[in-house]
Amino acid sequence: MERALKLTKVSREPLVVVVLGPTASGKTALALAIARRFGGEIVNCDSVAMYREFEIGTAKPSAAERAEVAHHLVDCVDPVADVSAGEYARQARQILCEIVLRENVPRETALSEKKLRRHLPIVSGGTGLYLRALLEGLFPGPQRSEQLRNKLRARAEERGTDHLHRILRRLDTPAANRIHANDVPKVIRAIEVCLTSRHPSRRTSPRTSRLNMTELWQQGREPLQGFRILRLGLNPERKDLYARINQRAAKMFDSGLIVETERLLAKYGDQARPISSLGYKQALQFLRGELDRESVLAAAQQAHRNYAKRQITWFRCEPDVRWLAGFGDDPAIQTEGMAMIEPEI
RNA sequence: GCACAGGUGGGUGAGUGGUUAAAGCCAACAGACUGUAAAUCUGUCCCUCUCAGGAGGUACGGAGGUUCGAAUCCUCCCCUGUGCA
Numbered sequence: 065m066e067r068a069l070k071l072t073k074v075s076r077e078p079l080v081v082v083v084l085g086p087t088a089s090g091k092t093a094l095a096l097a098i099a100r101r102f103g104g105e106i107v108n109c110d111s112v113a114m115y116r117e118f119e120i121g122t123a124k125p126s127a128a129e130r131a132e133v134a135h136h137l138v139d140c141v142d143p144v145a146d147v148s149a150g151e152y153a154r155q156a157r158q159i160l161c162e163i164v165l166r167e168n169v170p171r172e173t174a175l176s177e178k179k180l181r182r183h184l185p186i187v188s189g190g191t192g193l194y195l196r197a198l199l200e201g202l203f204p205g206p207q208r209s210e211q212l213r214n215k216l217r218a219r220a221e222e223r224g225t226d227h228l229h230r231i232l233r234r235l236d237t238p239a240a241n242r243i244h245a246n247d248v249p250k251v252i253r254a255i256e257v258c259l260t261s262r263h264p265s266r267r268t269s270p271r272t273s274r275l276n277m278t279e280l281w282q283q284g285r286e287p288l289q290g291f292r293i294l295r296l297g298l299n300p301e302r303k304d305l306y307a308r309i310n311q312r313a314a315k316m317f318d319s320g321l322i323v324e325t326e327r328l329l330a331k332y333g334d335q336a337r338p339i340s341s342l343g344y345k346q347a348l349q350f351l352r353g354e355l356d357r358e359s360v361l362a363a364a365q366q367a368h369r370n371y372a373k374r375q376i377t378w379f380r381c382e383p384d385v386r387w388l389a390g391f392g393d394d395p396a397i398q399t400e401g402m403a404m405i406e407p408e409i
Numbered sequence: 410g411c412a413c414a415g416g417u418g419g420g421u422g423a424g425u426g427g428u429u430a431a432a433g434c435c436a437a438c439a440g441a442c443u444g445u446a447a448a449u450c451u452g453u454c455c456c457u458c459u460c461a462g463g464a465g466g467u468a469c470g471g472a473g474g475u476u477c478g479a480a481u482c483c484u485c486c487c488c489u490g491u492g493c494a
Contacts (some may be wrong), residue, residue, distance in 0.1 A: 068487090087447080113446055150444040193446050201444050213445095250442075257444095281443065341447040366436085370449055377440065391441085403484040 078164040083188040085298030086372035090392025095188035105134040109189025112338045121343035143336035153197035192378035201285035206260045236276035297385040313365045
């Protein structure tokens with residue numbers, strides 16, 4: 065009897081809390097609150113927050129917050145490097161395992177049972193694809209090939225997007241049916257997958273051993289294993305969210321987003337990937353004289369709002385999300401979120 | 410007060426007698442998304458009904474008029490901008 069009880073307790077997989085939601089919904093605040101309460105470490109899931117030197121426009125957690133709670137996958141990539149969903153997922157999974165194995169260092173006067181508890185990993189971020197790559201895995205496709213892509217892009221340039229789409233149709237009809245001809249990046253990736261992925265036994269029969277994307281998809285994904293996942297979704301009223309976004313964007317400009325962009329531009333030119341992301345893109349347009357003082361802010365706010373809308377669409381079909389109708393920095397919402405975590409700990 | 414320019418759907422802005430419920434762009438809303446994803450793309454977008462192919466109603470500052478037919482031409486009125494007084 066006693067033994068059975070012990071066994072079930074032991075076999076209970078460690079928990080990972082995921083905090084998701086659109087920009088400016090207060091994910092960071094909620095994640096921090098959870099981390100403080102349960103002894104957690106935060107794993108970032110925002111693609112551009114991974115880049116170093118991009119500070120103001122990325123709304124990264126502050127130095128004080130980072131000193132207080134361990135943060136992972138923030139400031140871990142060189143501005144001119146490329147990140148990818150696959151690379152993110154590999155690293156994040158590794159980190160999740162490490163956090164869970166780490167013993168909790170008691171703050172204050174820790175109770176003896178508290179000592180035994182391991183750290184709670186909290187994944188927090190708004191990049192839907194990265195989150196999916198982490199939790200559900202990606203199909204076993206090849207990494208990207210820059211030369212092939214350049215060649216295909218040039219093709220599209222001279223012969224039109226339909227031409228590329230027809231190439232894909234020949235290689236992989238189901239994939240072509242799924243991807244719109246105008247969606248050039250996705251068409252290119254699909255062609256790339258079809259052309260560069262080969263079966264190990266390609267030497268014997270190169271034709272038949274090449275797998276197209278649909279076939280690779282059918283091989284399935286490799287979801288995250290060994291964890292119980294609890295997804296907390298932040299979902300404030302749309303108009304409140306938009307107002308918050310406008311405010312935050314204005315604050316970014318007040319805090320020197322343009323100066324930061326100027327510095328980054330001087331240092332890296334347009335080689336640094338995130339220079340073309342939300343806020344930075346608009347700041348850059350201002351520096352180039354394409355936008356005036358007044359329109360930069362408006363344009364940046366607009367871009368953030370549009371982004372939030374896309375995130376909401378993405379997260380709506382995320383499975384098993386416990387939705388919280390408000391902002392993550394709202395104490396009432398935090399309490400509600402904690403109450404959902406409590407029984408799972 | 411005079412002169413010129415102009416008033417078009419949530420915004421901007423084409424259209425200058427008929428295939429025009431009115432291009433394009435933007436916003437808004439909805440959707441897609443399997444290694445550049447803070448990216449990229451799609452759909453809807455005056456109202457009502459629909460057997461989902463369509464049917465009807467209302468609309469281009471206002472009121473009249475010309476015409477088989479007007480956002481488009483004419484008259485008067487109202488409003489906005491610019492210039493001159």
